[in-house]
Amino acid sequence: MNPDDLQKLVQWRMPFGKYEGRLLADLPGHYLHWFAREGFPDGELGRLMALMREIDHNGLSPLLEPLRHR
Numbered sequence: 001m002n003p004d005d006l007q008k009l010v011q012w013r014m015p016f017g018k019y020e021g022r023l024l025a026d027l028p029g030h031y032l033h034w035f036a037r038e039g040f041p042d043g044e045l046g047r048l049m050a051l052m053r054e055i056d057h058n059g060l061s062p063l064l065e066p067l068r069h070r
Helices: 003-009 029-038 043-057 061-068
Strands: none
Touching (some): 003 061, 029 043
16 A cells, blocks of 8 residues: 555545545445445445545544545
């Protein structure tokens, strides 16, 4: 994992779907789990969503809080 990816999670917004416009770091766990079952989008967006799913699944979302205030 690239440390810059964590910063991207609190900067990038979901470009489509039910949660369009929401930060990747703020996507609900059930939504990320659905993508894990059905398939993440191709490219960097999918890679970051998969990372966020792992962070959420392991209860590590609070670790992103300091990055939100940079």
